[in-house]
Amino acid sequence: MIEGLHKNSQLAVYVRKSRKDEDDSENTLTKHKQQLSEFLEKEGFQNTQWFEEVSSADSINKRPIFVGLLSMIEAGAFEAVVVVAWDRLTRGSQIDSGRVAETLKDSDTLVLTPTKVYDLNNESDEMMSEFESVIARSEYRAIKRRLQNGKITAVKNGKHVxxxxxxxxxxxxxxxxxxxDNEKKKVYDLILNLYLEKxxxxxxxxxxxxRKGYTPPSNKPNAIWRKCxxxxxxRSEFTLGYVQYRKTKRVGNQTLLRDPKEMITTKGEHTPVKTKEQHELILKRMAQQERISPRAKKGTHILSGLLVCGVCGGGLTFRKQKKNPKTAKTDDYYIYVRKCMNPINNGKDFCKANKTCKQEVVLDYVYKSMLRHKEEVLDKQKFEEQQEERESGQELINVQERIVEETKESIERLDDLYIDGHINKSKYEDRKSTLQGKIYEAMKEIERIEKDHDLINRVTKEDRxxxxxxxxxxxxxxDEMGVKEKNEILKLLIEKIEYKREGDNMEIEITYY
Structure with a gap:
């Protein structure tokens, strides 16, 4: 028996299949489980909980099972974690390695492998774990390079990767x-026909x-076709018969196009479903149909990102029209609010609400409304009265928030009972489901109170x-201020402007922060 542990010690057993195991994916987990089972039997441990995962070691956050295990270790649920080798825990970044090491160290949790025991509160064991983490990261980078080189070779041979x-x-x-796929090809041909011929x-x-009920590419439940x-x-080059690699890259939470010099594009071994002539016509038509410039998307119009349809709630767009078609001036034009063409009914119809009108009509209403609203905000007495009404609603919200917090604490106590073995899995899941339902109901009640008491405003009195x-x-x-600057200031003060027009009847409702 390992020093400091006994046969009833609480142990977590973690097994993971990583990228380097891909050639042996069927047997890796089975082999590791067998190896660890023999080790546990030999040492006489009887109180174990198994955690299995098929995931890369690239990032802890991409391993949900391990993230959950780490939280339980942090809470002191286990005396030791059993793994085949140290690199099963992590061989990603230094930040991830440090996070794992600190959690194990702070919770005084041992790491057991069939060949070694790691106690990170022991200086020599901590040094050894750090050394093995460095070796594991180096090995991981080498594996990643081999995989990338393999993909590059495959792409150059015309394969999709x-x-x-x-x-x-x-x-x-x-x-x-x-x-x-012949069935999907019929849908693709219809798309080409509708775009190029119709x-x-x-x-x-x-x-x-x-409307025709065709399954979209995503195959997800309740998915619908979208214009994107x-x-x-x-415009896909794959359907033209080419394969590409390194077309995009991740920068933070964004996916960006790489420099064309970094991309790899070769003739694929698959059969094209459109001709080069069709592809060129598609790109040409798309270029002609680019109705909104990049500047417009960044707030070129004063009400960009603020004006929404009062019927469906979707965002509204704008169009420019020259005042005199014969003039050569590019800045002599009207700006119109477009009719709403947002998809509704699960993408089967267009909204088509709201007759178009000049932007200046909406701006005139916004201008007058803002003058009135500023006067109300700066009227301290009136603002205090409104604040008192909000505070009365806030008291009701506080009651529901206390319910949420107390219920969360109850769930934590329930987790402890389950971890300690005082309740079985069935009772644990039933009770937890009931408590989670209680939290859901309380959150819905908070949402209702906020709506009834006009408490959606999330800024403080002083900030406002x-x-x-x-x-x-x-x-x-x-005219002294630029359009983009106007748009940015309006977005600080206004959450949304709802526009609805039927015939000559126009309704505009402004929601202020």
Missing amino acids: NGRAPFPYKYDRNDKKIKI HKGTREIAVTLN QVRNLL LKKWESVDIEELFS
Whole structure:
């Protein structure tokens, strides 16, 4: 028996299949489980809980089972963690290695392998674990390089290496090749026909496909066709017969296009489903149809990102129209609010609400509304009265928030009871489900109270006063300030502007922060 432990010690057993095990994916977990079972039997341990995972060691956050285990270790649920080797815990970044080591150290949890015991509160064991982490990271980088080099070689040979077969193809497991899926090909041909022959837009094509009940590429439950999917399929080079690698890269939470020099594009071994002429026509038409410039997407119009449809709640867009078609001036135009064309009914129809109108009509209403609202905000007495009403609602919210906190504490106590073996799994899951339902009901009640008492405003009284005292509404709506600057200031003060128009009847409702 290992020193400091006994046969009833609480042990967590963690097994993970990593990338380097891919060639032996069927047997890796079984081999590791057998190896650890023999070790536990030999040492006489009887109180164990197993955790199994198939995941890369690239990042802890991509390993949900291990994240859960780490939380339990942090809470002191186990006296030791059993693994085949130290690198089963982590061989990712130094930050991940440090996080694991500190958790084990602070909770005084041992790490057991069939060949060694690690006590991170022992200086020599800590040094050894750090050394093995460095070796593991080096090995992982080497594996990653081999995988990338393998993918590059495969792409150069015309093979697809980026996940599942793109629409409208399928993967033939017998021939191990990408082949055309005839049913999906019918849908793709319809898309080409609607776009190139019928001159339909991507949004209208998506609606048509949804009406006909065609399954979208994602295959997810309740998924619908969207215009971005149609657009991506139309301009895809894979359907032209090419394969690509290193087309995009991750920067933080964003996916960005790589420099063309970094991309690898070669002729694929799969059969194209469109001609080069069709592809060029698609790109040409898309370039002609680019209705909104990159500047417009970044707030070129004063109400960009603020104006929404009062019927469906979707965002509204704008269009420019020259005041005099014969003039050569590019800055002499009207700006109109477009009719709403957001998809509704699970993508089967367009909203088509709201008759178009000039932006200046909406701006005039916003200007007058902001003048009135600023006066109300700066009227201290009136603001205090409104604040008292909010505070009365806040008391009701506080009651529900206490219920949420107390119930969360109850769940934590329940977790402890289950970990300590005082209740079985069935009772644990039933009780936890009931408590989680109680939290859900309390959160829904908070949402209702906020709505009833106008408590959606999330800024403090002082912040609100400061914002409205600093804004000069006359200057904001003058020609002295740039459009982008106006848009940014309005977004600090206004959450949304709902626009609804039926015939000559127009309704505009502004929600302020």
